[in-house]
Amino acid sequence: MRVKICGITNLQDALDAINAGANALGFVFYTNSPRYISPLNAKEIVEKIPPFIQTVGLFVNENETFINEVCKEAKMQLAQIIDDNDILNYELLEIKFIKVIRIESKKDLKNLSKDYYLIDAFVESFGGEGKRVALEWFENIDCSKFILAGGLNSDNLKELNGFDFYGVDVSSGVEESKGKKSKQKMIDFVKEANEIK
Numbered sequence: 001m002r003v004k005i006c007g008i009t010n011l012q013d014a015l016d017a018i019n020a021g022a023n024a025l026g027f028v029f030y031t032n033s034p035r036y037i038s039p040l041n042a043k044e045i046v047e048k049i050p051p052f053i054q055t056v057g058l059f060v061n062e063n064e065t066f067i068n069e070v071c072k073e074a075k076m077q078l079a080q081i082i083d084d085n086d087i088l089n090y091e092l093l094e095i096k097f098i099k100v101i102r103i104e105s106k107k108d109l110k111n112l113s114k115d116y117y118l119i120d121a122f123v124e125s126f127g128g129e130g131k132r133v134a135l136e137w138f139e140n141i142d143c144s145k146f147i148l149a150g151g152l153n154s155d156n157l158k159e160l161n162g163f164d165f166y167g168v169d170v171s172s173g174v175e176e177s178k179g180k181k182s183k184q185k186m187i188d189f190v191k192e193a194n195e196i197k
Helices: 011-020 039-046 064-074 183-193
Strands: 002-005 024-028 054-060 078-082 097-103 117-121 146-149 167-170 175-177
Touching (some): 002 183, 011 024, 011 039, 054 064, 064 078
Parallel strands (some): 002 167, 078 097
């Protein structure tokens, strides 16, 4: 089970997440988020983390030029993209990407391509609100290319047993306050994620 810890705003949280066992760190480049980080500050963190940790930039309804420039400046390896208006030309992106599907019902999971997707609950404020996706929507669906986000914490990860999600993405579930992670919560979260079958 791969684990991404999103909403990293400082070096200590990044290092604590890595030491807890996170596979990827998420940096929010959406200015209205309390977890927003500037590309320059993200770069300063990325340059100080050890190798083999994936860096992921989160973008909300931005254009291709902005995404390319920020990912290059901040040294992101993957762009995590919310494109609600479906206007992005993905062929113009110069970086590997994953699309975020913000679902409101089971029908939103139908007719997806064979790509990897990050599946999150729909909220007006674009995540970080701890809202959960109804797990029954995933019954009888191949989840092996889905990364689940939204309302996850170390207490409810056991409920994911048997769904075969590729990974999980957590932000508010491992925080002391918005934008500040809890070292112990991250340790507990990764430990539970690694026990999912």
